[in-house]
Amino acid sequence: MYQYDTLDKEMLADRSAEFRGQVARRLSGELTEDQFKPLRLMNGLYLQLHAYMLRVAIPYGSLNPAQLRKLAWIGRTYDKGYGHFTTRTNLQFHWIKLADTPDILDHLASVDMHAIQTSGNCIRNTTTDPYAGATAEEVDDPRVWAEAIRQWSTFHPEFSFLPRKFKIAITAAPKDRTAARVHDIGLVLKRARDGALGFEVIVGGGMGRTPYVGPTIKEFLPVNRLLSYLEAILRVYNRHGRRDNIYKARIKILVAALGKDEFAKQVEAEWAKIDRDAGEGGADLPDTELARIRGAFATATFETLPAVSEAFETAKASTPAFARFVRNNVKPHKKPGYGIVEISLKGIGDTPGDATSEQMETVADLAERYGQNDIRVTHEQNLVLPHVRLDDIPSVWAGLAEAGIATANINLVSDIIACPGLDYCALANARAIPIAQHIAEKFRDPDRAEKVGELKIKISGCINACGHHHVGHIGILGVDKKGEEFYQLTLGGSGAEDASLGSILGPALPYDRVAGAVDTLVDVYLREREDGERFLDTFRRTGVAPFKEAVYADAH
C-alpha cells in the first residue's frame, strides 16, 4: 500500500489546523452558518436532519488496520458506536458535534486520514477496483493511477470550484467493479498489442435525475499522459459547464449538449495547448514519481502455496455454512493458495453499509493476522480482505461469524445498496433503509437467495440517486406523493461493464407493497429463466411485460 511521506502528512496537518481555525471562528460567532457552510462543506461536514454528518475520505477504498481501528474508535468516542460506508467508498459518521470536529480531524490525521474533498463542487474520491492487486483479471494495478489522481486533485487551485461535484473511477479488469460508465470520468486500463498501457477514457456518465451511460471520447490514452489529459477535460468543463441550474451542471449535461465528438475535439485542442504551455517540464508526472508510487503498491509478498488447501477443503466439506460463505463471498486470487474474501455489511435486517466499532475492530484484527494489513471498501458498501491464504479462510470466517458479519450474500438479492434516505438525509423524499430491510427479510432463507443468484437491488430515497437505482437490476426510487412515500421500480439497469439504465416498471407503489413486489419479480424470473441466466439476462430477453403483468395483476 501507498505510505504517506512527510510531505503528505504535513499537508494533512496544515488542513487540520486551518479547519480548527474556521470552527473556532464559527463557534465564537465571527462566522454565521451561511458563511461557515462553504468552509465546512470543503471538509466533508454536512448539517443533516438530526446532527452534523462527517464524511471521512477513504482514498480509492484502501485502508490499513490502524486506520480502520481509528475509525472504530472515533465511532465509539464521538458517534453512537458505528459508521456508515458509502457508495463512494468513504465512511460517514452521522451523529457528530461541531465542536468535536477539529479533534476528530487531528485523530484522523494521526493515521494519515482526512475529510478533504468529500463534499463540495470539486474532484471527489476516486473509485477503483476493490480487488486491485489481487485479481488475475487486471492488466495492471489501477491503484497507482488512483493515487496519482489523489495527489493531483488535492487542493487543485484551478478545479476546486467546478460547476458541480466531479467523480472519477478507474478499473483495470474487464469485469468492472467500479461502475466506470456512470461516472463523470471512467478510466479503463488496457494493454495495447505492443504491451503499452493506456486508458479508454469515458466521459459524461452519471445518475441523478438525468442518467447517462457515458460515451468513450478516447480509445487509448498513453498512461503517462493521464494527468494532462484530465486537466484538459476539467478545464473545458470548468469553463463551459452550466452554472445556472444545479440539476444541469454535471459534465454529463455538457457532453450530451455538445455531442461526444465535439466535446472530444475541444478536449484534444485544449490538451495540445497545455503541452505547449508546459514546455520542458511537461504537464504530466515525471516517470520517477510514477515509479515511486508504483513501488509503494508492489509490497504485497506471497508465499508459494499449493493451489488446493487441505484445511480449506476439509472445512467446506464438514461445515455447510462455511461452504456457503465460500460459494458467495470468496473470489479467486491471482496467486495459487490465496483467496479474496468479501465481507458483507448487508446482514439481514441491518442497515446496508453500517459497521459497528466492534465489527471494524474485528476486520482490522483479521486483516492484520491473516490479510497482509490490507482492507478495501467496495462501492457496493461491503469490505474486502484481498489477500488471504486459503488455509486461513476458515479462521477468518469464524472471526467474522463471531462479529455477526459472515453473511454469505455477496451479489445476492439481499446485498442491497441503499442511500441513508429519509432516516438521515435532508434531501430525501422517502425512506430507503427500511425498504432494504424488508426485502432482505423476504429472502432470509439463504437457499432461496442462492437459488435466485446474482441480483443487484439498489435503492435511492430521492432523485439524486445516491443509491444508484438507475443501474440496479432492480432499482427502487423513493418519491413523495402528497406527503406519502411511494416507490418507482425500474428493471434491467447495470453499472458493470454491460452498463445500462433501468426502465420503469409501472406506476409507483406504496411503501408497504415494495418488498412484496420484489418477491413477485423474483418469482417471475424463476419461472421464466433459461439455463444460466441471471435476473438481468432474463429481463433483457423477455422485456418488461411478464414482470409488469405479475406486479400489477391485482390492480386490474
Add this chain to the structure above:
Amino acid sequence: MPTLIELKDGVCRPAEDPFTHVADDEDLPPGDVIVSLTRFQQEGDRLLSEGRRVGVRLKSDEEVEALAYDLPRLAVVAFDFPKYRDGRSYTNARLVRERYGFKAEVRAVGDVLREQAGFMARVGFDAFEPADDASANEWQAAIRRYRHVYQRAADGRAPAFVEREA
C-alpha cells in the same frame, strides 16, 4: 473603496489603489482606470492614447482569449468572482499567466474571500480586493497555510513530486 492587497515576492501588503473601476454607464474620471471588456473594445485605443494606465475587468463568462492581442498594452487584468463558487476566473487567471505570459497585475475582484486566497495566488493572482474585510496579514496567513502543493500551477511553487526528488 475596498482595500487593495498586493502580493509581491511572497509577501502581502495593503496598497493604495491608483485605479478607478468605471462602470459602463459612468463618465470617465481622470487617471488610471479599469473598464469592462465591452468598453475597452470600444474606447480602449482612445484611453491608452491619453497617457493613462488602463486595466480590463473580465466577467466570469468572458474568456481571456478575447484579450489576447491587447495584453501587452494593459496594466491590469481583473477577473471577477460574482460568487466565490464561480470558479471560471481561476482558469482565466492561469491561462493569462501560463499561456499568454502576462507579467503585469492580475487582480481578483468580486466575492473574493480569504478562504480562496491560496487557490488564487496559485493560479497567478497578485492583487486582491477582499470582500470580507480581511487584512493583509490574514491574507498572508491564508496564502502560506500549506507548506506543500501537489500540482504545478502559475505561481512557480515546486510541487511535491519535485520536492521529493530534491
